[in-house]
Amino acid sequence: MKGRAITARLFFTKKNKMNEGTYLQIITGNSTGGLLITGTAAVTGSWDGLVVNESCVIDTIKINGVDVTTTRNYDSNTLVAGMFIGAGFNYTGQAKWKIDYIKLTSGSLMAY
Numbered sequence: 001m002k003g004r005a006i007t008a009r010l011f012f013t014k015k016n017k018m019n020e021g022t023y024l025q026i027i028t029g030n031s032t033g034g035l036l037i038t039g040t041a042a043v044t045g046s047w048d049g050l051v052v053n054e055s056c057v058i059d060t061i062k063i064n065g066v067d068v069t070t071t072r073n074y075d076s077n078t079l080v081a082g083m084f085i086g087a088g089f090n091y092t093g094q095a096k097w098k099i100d101y102i103k104l105t106s107g108s109l110m111a112y
Contacts, residue, residue, distance in 0.1 A: 034110045034111060035047075035110070035111040035112075036053065036110055036111075037050075037102060037108060037109045037110070037111055038104075038108040040103070040104055040105060040106075041103070042060070042103040043101070043102050043103070043111075044100060044101050045099075045100065045111060046098045046099075046100055047087065047098060047100075047111040048087050048099070048112055049084055049087060049112050050084070050099060050102065050109045050110065051082070051083070051084055051109065051110045051112070052079045052080060052082060052083040052084075052085070052107065053081065053107075053108040053109055053110050054081055054107045055080050055081055055106075056078070056079050056104050056105075056107020057076065057077070057078055057105040057106050057107060058074040058075070058077075058079065058102065058105070059103040059104060059105045060101065060102070060103040061074055061085070061099065061101065061103075062099070062100055063097055063098065063099055064096075064100065065101075078107075087099045099111070
């Protein structure tokens, strides 16, 4: 490998339909520019990931309409600035999972 970064090509095989550029777009937020989420009102959308901007506590988070707050251990835990929360992949070569609902108790996030 001679010092090169491991690319998505090494993990995702040729049978998958997405290319390296597509995975990079997902990781970096698909060029959406991001949405700052603050306050305690529920926010809906369609995001690949969240980055904690200011330490926060998540009240509820849903991925594809399913509440994953407890299963991902986000309930009542403080997430510190800089943490990344990804929607995940379905590992069939298509990134269909999306964070579509978030409600904070405190703090702020950037949604991509």
